[in-house]
Amino acid sequence: MSAFLAGADVWRPRVRLALGLLVLGLSVASAAEKPATAPADPRRSEAVYRRYCAVCHGPEGKGDGPNAPFLEDDQPRDLTDSRYIGGLSDEHLYRVIAEGGQAIRGSRFMPPWRWTLSPSQIREMVTFIRALSAGAPASPSLAAEPPAGATLAVELGCPVCHRIGDLELMPVGPNLSADGDRVQRAWLVQFLKTPHTIRSFGYHPLSRSRMPDFRLSDEEAVSLADYLITRQRGIPEPSPESPRAAALVQRGRELFRQYACRACHTRDGTGGRAGPDLDTVAQRLKPGWVMRFIRDPQAVDCVSPMPHLGVGEDGARAITHYLFDAAFPQPDSPPSAEAARKGFTLYRALGCGGCHWDESNEVTDRIGPDLSGAGDRLRSEWVSGFLTQSTAIRLWLTARMPGFRLTEAEVRALADFIANLKDPATPPLPERLRFSGSISEANVQAGRRLASREFLSCSSCHLGEEQPEGSPEEWAPDLRISAQRLKPDWIVRWLLDPQRLAPGTKMPSFFSDETSGPEEILEGDEERQILALRDYILSLGGARSGELR
Ligand code: HEC
Ligand code: HEC
Ligand code: HEC
Ligand code: HEC
Ligand code: HEC
Known part of the structure; x- marks a missing residue:
């Protein structure tokens, strides 16, 4: 089946790398425990760069990442500038990556990475940046983009529900296994009904992933939310410290500025887009979870692209008070077991777990039709229309084709991609x-x-x-x-x-x-x-x- 698309072998490994997905991401997280003598692997550095640095410094290192326009005067450095980088010592590079822009009296918008990356990973980044500045990118896969249609399909998670030749199935969305600790139920119901973008540049940075729209009925959205809310580990909820609340909010505001959270987050309408808009946190998240996440994002989600900034417990408490303006939400009442069971059945039938992997994940069957030979079967004009607005075809399925809010260019790329999915094993009709x-x-x-x-x-x-x-x-x-x-x-x-x-x-x-x-x-x-x-x-x-x- 590998011949279903000419050149499949050429682009497939790149699709994998371009995403810097879980496999590499996990090795990123576990690298901290590896001995410092582990040989440098350029692919590992590339995945680290892609996950943590490229939003600002750009996929090719030119300082033109999608978050850069929101940083105003504090522009990320062009790492391919050989004159400039060549003039810096390895020690200087190590220091600025480990301790951030502040260490060189530069911009605080360059975050410190020493709590997120191990010393050996930082050394590897120094080598990686040297290679970037020496002309050719250290690895060709960052520069050379594979054909848009196949990459787009993988990034959006199409292979999660459809077999498409040998395109690989990979999780493209966040882990939802502790949503009861994380999100507020009312927000969740609303989001499931009308999903919107939370992470502007994808859950995996620089991917075009997004949460699709399943055209859920009110009842379906409520069941799914009830199920997700039951998944929790029980993070204790802090209560607002009333006598000190105003002081804590003020302290939180200062810390927010000191840690330069605005480099990646919008607050009061201004700031970066690398992370979610923090103006909506008070309606969306639970304070206990937020506190924990600010202290150590990778302890919550080992592949989270948010840096561990070394914020202590008191600092995290103050920032959480600031983000919620000291008005913490009422706890949600626990859903009935019956409601949660219905939600679980629906969660499986709709294929949610295909994009949202978690500990309990058994590899689910692909619930959509096989698209491997779809170019022989489907008319391209129809595919374009269907991708723009899908309708039920197989009425016996609970599963449905969700809507991805695709742009016209994305629809065109995917429709062309599907039109070229031919099965060479099919003999031509007489x-x-x-x-x-x-x-x-x-x-x-x-x-x-x-x-x-x-x-x-x-x-x-x-x-x-x-x-x-x-x-x-x-x-x-x-x-x-x-x-x-x-x-x-x-x-x-x-x-x-x-x-x-x-x-x-x-x-x-x-x-x-x-x-x-x-x-x-x-x-x-x-x-x-x-x-x-x-x-x-x-x-x-x-x-x-x-x-x-
Ligand atoms: C939120 C945006 C942002 C992210 C993410 C980011 N940087 Fe930076 N970086 C900057 C800014 C802004 C500067 C410019 C600092 C200055 O010169 O004042 C910079 C400068 C640099 C410099 C040049 C320092 C010098 O002496 O001029 C290096 C090297 C660097 N970053 C490496 C990295 C690495 C490696 C990562 C990922 C682990 C990374 N950056 C992630 C914003 C970012
Ligand atoms: C959550 C699972 C899911 C995801 C993700 C998904 N699909 Fe589907 N798709 C389906 C289901 C289920 C159907 C069948 C719908 C029906 O028959 O009513 C379908 C139908 C289709 C069809 C029509 C096939 C036919 O023979 O009728 C096309 C084309 C298609 N999907 C393309 C895509 C593309 C492109 C993507 C990625 C952008 C994608 N799908 C992502 C579940 C999914
Ligand atoms: C280099 C960029 C960067 C910096 C700096 C940064 N964050 Fe983040 N933050 C992110 C990203 C990316 C996410 C999404 C993480 C994920 O999905 O795992 C995130 C997620 C969050 C979330 C969860 C938001 C949600 O809606 O799910 C909170 C809260 C948060 N950050 C707070 C902060 C605070 C407070 C600071 C400063 C102390 C900060 N961040 C600094 C990139 C950053
Ligand atoms: C094709 C892949 C895909 C499928 C299928 C999918 N999701 Fe998502 N989902 C995503 C992505 C990507 C995001 C992150 C969106 C963002 O950050 O902008 C997301 C976000 C979410 C969030 C919000 C996460 C947060 O950060 O707060 C919830 C809740 C959610 N999905 C639930 C579901 C449920 C329930 C289903 C099944 C009905 C489902 N998802 C099916 C890709 C998918
Ligand atoms: C016993 C029920 C049954 C009868 C009778 C039947 N079909 Fe079907 N047909 C199906 C089912 C079920 C499918 C869907 C097949 C699948 O996806 O596995 C189907 C699929 C099709 C399709 C492909 C539809 C699509 O949109 O993918 C065509 C065309 C079709 N049938 C034509 C016919 C014609 C013409 C007749 C009469 C000569 C006929 N069928 C009689 C059950 C039937």
Whole structure:
């Protein structure tokens, strides 16, 4: 299957690296315990750089990261400037990375990294920066972007639900395993109903990941929130220290400035975008969790890109008072076991765990259709429309295709990517069965008769000109949508042998041998009958002669 896309081998490893994902991220976290003599691995430094430095210094080190425009006069240094970097000693570089801009009387917006990175990691960063400044990037993968469509698909988490050739499945969202300690229930329900961007540059920095929209009903959003709220480890909630609260808020404001939190966070409308907007913390998060996170982000989430800034317990308490303006939320009442169970079932059925891995994660089945050969099957215009606004096709699934708030350019990149997903193992249809570009009225008539209750009775299962019996969750796809969605030649392949294309499908094989088609129509010629059904289906989508490619 690896040949499903020409050049797959060339870009696949890059997709992995570009994300600097969990595998590398975890080795980042555990590197602290490794002996200082572990050999420098440029790929590891690259992942460290990507996770912690690139938002400001840029993916190629030119000082043009997406957070840079929000830093006003304190612009990140161009690390590829060989003149400048060449003039600095290794000791100087080590010191500025470990202790931050303050150590060189420079900008506080350059954070200190000594509590986040081990001494050997900092030494590796010095080597990495030397390589950046020596011209060619230390590793080609930071500069050379792989084809947009495949990277975008991985970053957005499409392979989490769909098999797509050999694209790898990777978590793209935060760990939700302690949401009961972390978020407020009312916010959570609202977010699940209408998700928005929290981390401007992705949970994995510089990725385009985002939380998709599952078009949840109110009831579904409430069940999911109830389930997530039950997941907790029990962080104690601080209470506002009333007599001292005003003083603590004031102290917190000062510390917030001293630690230069604004380098990455917006507060009162100004500041960086590398981390979430902190104006909304009071509606969103729980104070106990915030305190803990500010003290040691990696203890909460080992791959968190927020630096450990060495804030002590009292400092974290003061900053938390400042962020909440000393008005801590009322604790949420615990949800009923029944509600949480419903939410858990839904969480699995919708495939939430595919993007949000956690300790309890068993690798879930891919819940969406296989897209490996989707370029042979789906019409590109339809795919674009569907990615912009998806609707249910397989009514029996609880799973659904979520909405990703894609830009037009992203839709184009993904639709092109999908159009090129061809299965080389599929033999071409013989010429006589291929679609010529127009449908014939005689075929449409014959197809309609064949499909009718008198003969093959397609409408006993499919929506189309008539309604099937039974409940909608059991209906097969609406053939009017299929007509706009599927490529004409794929419809023929499907009718020839549905079991081969989708083993175990409920769709019967009507044309398994040369005598299976009804004798009364088109002289009992199976091939002509299949073409008649194809034209009939296409006509249901509104096609007339000459309209189709
Ligand atoms: C929030 C933005 C930000 C992040 C994240 C950041 N830097 Fe910086 N960095 C800066 C700014 C601003 C300066 C300029 C400091 C100055 O010259 O006053 C700078 C300067 C530097 C310098 C040059 C120091 C000098 O003497 O001129 C180095 C080296 C550097 N950063 C390395 C790193 C490394 C390595 C990382 C990741 C571990 C990193 N930076 C992460 C903002 C950032
Ligand atoms: C949470 C799981 C999930 C994720 C993530 C997801 N999909 Fe889907 N997708 C589905 C499900 C389920 C369906 C089937 C919907 C139906 O039939 O009603 C689907 C259907 C589709 C279809 C139509 C296929 C067909 O044969 O009808 C396309 C195309 C598609 N997805 C592309 C994508 C792309 C591109 C991405 C990444 C941006 C993506 N999907 C991410 C679950 C997901
Ligand atoms: C170098 C950039 C950087 C600096 C400096 C920084 N943060 Fe962060 N912060 C982040 C990032 C990135 C996240 C998102 C982390 C994650 O998802 O794990 C974050 C997350 C947070 C959160 C959780 C917010 C939420 O909505 O989930 C809080 C609270 C927070 N930071 C507070 C602070 C405070 C207080 C300071 C100063 C003491 C600070 N940060 C300094 C980058 C930074
Ligand atoms: C295709 C991947 C994907 C799927 C599937 C997905 N999420 Fe997310 N989710 C994300 C990403 C990425 C973020 C981080 C968004 C941000 O920071 O802007 C996120 C954020 C969240 C958050 C907020 C996290 C925070 O920082 O406060 C919650 C809660 C959440 N998702 C719940 C769910 C639930 C429930 C489902 C299933 C219905 C689900 N997610 C399915 C990718 C996904
Ligand atoms: C016993 C129920 C049943 C009958 C009868 C039936 N189908 Fe299907 N058909 C299905 C199911 C179920 C699917 C979905 C297959 C899947 O995704 O596994 C399907 C899929 C299809 C598709 C692909 C639809 C899409 O959008 O992906 C076409 C085209 C189709 N059938 C045509 C027909 C025609 C034409 C007839 C009559 C000759 C017919 N079917 C009769 C159950 C049926």
